[in-house]
Amino acid sequence: MVSRRTFFKNIMGCLGAGIVWPAIGYGETPVWNLGETQEFQVPAIPIHDKIPPPFSNATAGVLTIEAIEDLLDDLDCIELAARYVGTKHLERNKDKYKYEKHGRCPLCRCDEFSVTRQKFECEQCYREGNAITLFAILEGLTCREACGTLRGLLDAGELRGNKAQQVLLWKIMGEATAFFHDVLCHWPEGQPGRDWLAQQHISQETRDMWFLGYIPPHHSEFETELNAHLVGQGFQTPDIKDARVGVPAEGVTLPIQEANGKCWGYVNHHLNTTTESIYLRRMEDLSENRFARRIFPFPTWPRDVLRYETVLAVESEWDVIVLCQAGLHNVVYMGGWGDRKRSLRTALGLTSCLIIPVRPSYLFGRVFDEILPGMAGYHDRLGFLVLPDDEQDLLDVFRAEGADGLQARMINPLTVAQVLSM
Numbered sequence: 001m002v003s004r005r006t007f008f009k010n011i012m013g014c015l016g017a018g019i020v021w022p023a024i025g026y027g028e029t030p031v032w033n034l035g036e037t038q039e040f041q042v043p044a045i046p047i048h049d050k051i052p053p054p055f056s057n058a059t060a061g062v063l064t065i066e067a068i069e070d071l072l073d074d075l076d077c078i079e080l081a082a083r084y085v086g087t088k089h090l091e092r093n094k095d096k097y098k099y100e101k102h103g104r105c106p107l108c109r110c111d112e113f114s115v116t117r118q119k120f121e122c123e124q125c126y127r128e129g130n131a132i133t134l135f136a137i138l139e140g141l142t143c144r145e146a147c148g149t150l151r152g153l154l155d156a157g158e159l160r161g162n163k164a165q166q167v168l169l170w171k172i173m174g175e176a177t178a179f180f181h182d183v184l185c186h187w188p189e190g191q192p193g194r195d196w197l198a199q200q201h202i203s204q205e206t207r208d209m210w211f212l213g214y215i216p217p218h219h220s221e222f223e224t225e226l227n228a229h230l231v232g233q234g235f236q237t238p239d240i241k242d243a244r245v246g247v248p249a250e251g252v253t254l255p256i257q258e259a260n261g262k263c264w265g266y267v268n269h270h271l272n273t274t275t276e277s278i279y280l281r282r283m284e285d286l287s288e289n290r291f292a293r294r295i296f297p298f299p300t301w302p303r304d305v306l307r308y309e310t311v312l313a314v315e316s317e318w319d320v321i322v323l324c325q326a327g328l329h330n331v332v333y334m335g336g337w338g339d340r341k342r343s344l345r346t347a348l349g350l351t352s353c354l355i356i357p358v359r360p361s362y363l364f365g366r367v368f369d370e371i372l373p374g375m376a377g378y379h380d381r382l383g384f385l386v387l388p389d390d391e392q393d394l395l396d397v398f399r400a401e402g403a404d405g406l407q408a409r410m411i412n413p414l415t416v417a418q419v420l421s422m
């Protein structure tokens with residue numbers, strides 16, 4: 001059990017742990033090289049001004065971070081670095097799994113600079129970051145100013161960025177998930193998937209709403225069929241490879257996608273076990289921050305800002321589907337707790353009260369060691385639903401008591417203060 005002293009130490013740590021803007025401490029101001037004749041107008045709208053005024057700082061933080069993630073998705077850090085050092089000074093990295101290019105550092109001019117589309121690192125000046133931080137250091141801007149300027153450069157076509165390629169990859173992934181969905185709904189090979197969904201009481205409506213799919217056994221043959229289908233849809237083989245669609249093992253697939261068409265991969269639920277595999281390598285590569293902050297389902301901002309009075313955190317993506325089928329829509333999956341501090345912030349954008357189910361004997365350990373250190377001062381927005389005993393998980397409670405029983409348990413969750421006084 002954790003003492004109160006440790007608790008207050010954690011809270012104080014949380015209060016100082018806001019992650020809104022990366023710190024920039026360098027004074028260099030090299031000139032942005034746009035060519036001799038081009039004049040560049042700095043866009044007038046900083047990201048801050050796009051935040052609707054009625055929202056709290058915590059919520060505004062979610063929207064600000066979201067705008068930054070969108071910008072990072074669109075930027076190409078390699079292209080940006082090359083504008084300062086010249087493309088010939090950045091060569092393909094032999095260790096291509098970590099960094100795509102290696103060469104001259106735009107900051108210290110050494111030759112120990114490594115860069116991908118997402119991030120950079122220099123082994124000489126020890127600076128590292130993403131396209132926004134690189135540009136901010138080089139131009140002597142704050143990160144906020146750098147965001148506005150970079151968005152303007154992309155919009156004006158001065159920077160090519162990643163967007164065109166990203167859109168293509170999302171389309172390929174979207175086509176693959178449509179293919180899996182078609183197998184589940186219409187193919188004779190999809191029958192085991194249909195039978196399994198019927199056993200789980202998942203309706204066709206829920207199946208279609210979440211765009212569930214099915215991968216039959218013998219998936220290497222199936223992968224060949226999928227590739228042929230994608231080529232038939234007009235996609236080029238190198239792009240299909242780049243999208244890393246792959247074919248998960250047999251099971252029901254659940255696409256991980258956003259309402260704006262960003263399609264990142266899928267979770268695969270094996271039929272005869274409770275095992276789930278996640279296939280989000282492309283997302284991890286291309287959108288590292290968003291990957292770390294993801295929750296399921298992805299919120300649609302700003303529509304979902306403080307949309308629900310309470311939100312229940314569950315144990316898996318599949319739990320979200322099962323509870324949705326029972327009419328519970330205020331449910332999210334945030335991944336394992338150990339590394340989920342950032343997704344906690346995303347979830348808090350949805351609600352003023354996030355309810356976390358906890359087994360009785362784990363209450364103190366989980367609250368103090370895993371959850372509070374990631375709360376960044378928002379501990380008053382957490383509630384705890386204590387499960388009946390250590391043997392039952394949330395879905396057991398749902399099966400025994402139904403959606404109404406679960407909702408009744410969500411009405412008065414324990415607060416942090418109540419946990420402390422136990």
Ligand SMILES: [Zn+2]
Nearest residue numbers: 105108122125
């Ligand atoms: Zn350097």
